[in-house]
Amino acid sequence: MTTPSPRRPTPLHYIVLSGSPRRSSVNTALAHVVASVIEARGGTQRTVTIADYDMPLYDQDEQDELGFPSSAERLREEFEGADGVVLVSPEYNASFPGRLKNALDWLSRFRPQPFAEKQMLLLSASPSMSGGNRGLWSLRVPLEHLGARVYPDMFSLAQAHRALGDGRLTDDMLQSRLAATVGSFMDLAEAATHYHCAKHVWVEFLGEPAAEPELARAE
Numbered sequence: 001m002t003t004p005s006p007r008r009p010t011p012l013h014y015i016v017l018s019g020s021p022r023r024s025s026v027n028t029a030l031a032h033v034v035a036s037v038i039e040a041r042g043g044t045q046r047t048v049t050i051a052d053y054d055m056p057l058y059d060q061d062e063q064d065e066l067g068f069p070s071s072a073e074r075l076r077e078e079f080e081g082a083d084g085v086v087l088v089s090p091e092y093n094a095s096f097p098g099r100l101k102n103a104l105d106w107l108s109r110f111r112p113q114p115f116a117e118k119q120m121l122l123l124s125a126s127p128s129m130s131g132g133n134r135g136l137w138s139l140r141v142p143l144e145h146l147g148a149r150v151y152p153d154m155f156s157l158a159q160a161h162r163a164l165g166d167g168r169l170t171d172d173m174l175q176s177r178l179a180a181t182v183g184s185f186m187d188l189a190e191a192a193t194h195y196h197c198a199k200h201v202w203v204e205f206l207g208e209p210a211a212e213p214e215l216a217r218a219e
Ligand SMILES: Cc1cc2nc3c(=O)[nH]c(=O)nc-3n(C[C@H](O)[C@H](O)[C@H](O)COP(=O)(O)O)c2cc1C
Pocket: 020, 021, 022, 024, 025, 026, 027, 028, 090, 091, 092, 093, 094, 095, 125, 126, 127, 128, 130, 131, 132
């Protein structure tokens, strides 16, 4: 009698989105290193940049009259098809780039809302000594507001123009730390996807009467 082989869980799928449109972007380079770590740990992934999803500046009249741009629809589909989303974002003036905020604003208008309960990990890269870390703290605010499950640990690569090698970080200790952070995030995404032990309900603007159309964003 043959023993049945243990059931292999389907690998989790991730989208790795670089917030930089620049051709020689250090954030996109870091996104590719993250992608290699995800694949080495058995996940599947698709790496894209914000330049793949060019959108007009958000305007509610335009949304009402013309609907969503096709780029926003495509990005929404990427989010919906992913068990986890990794954002690798530059820091612009101690915050995150407007182009990324514009994409978040468009996506936030879809129903169901694509960020709700989405497992997310944040990373940054910068030539500066802080590695763009302040930008990630500001990026957390709208994401948590939208109900994303933003992983507590973040990774910021300082002096990124020197720290990025061929498909990995040049410093072994930093590469191990990056792999450990991405790996722990993947473990959490795996647990959240397959083992629903705790469920938190996100409620915005407690006390506001949701029936009024002006408050539709509180749905
Ligand atoms: C408008 C603008 C603002 C910037 N502000 C910051 C900043 O606040 N902190 C920082 O570390 N780098 C800042 N930089 C430098 C970027 O970190 C650097 O250009 C980096 O290479 C951008 O990321 P990328 O290579 O992925 O495009 C800024 C760059 C630009 C264009």
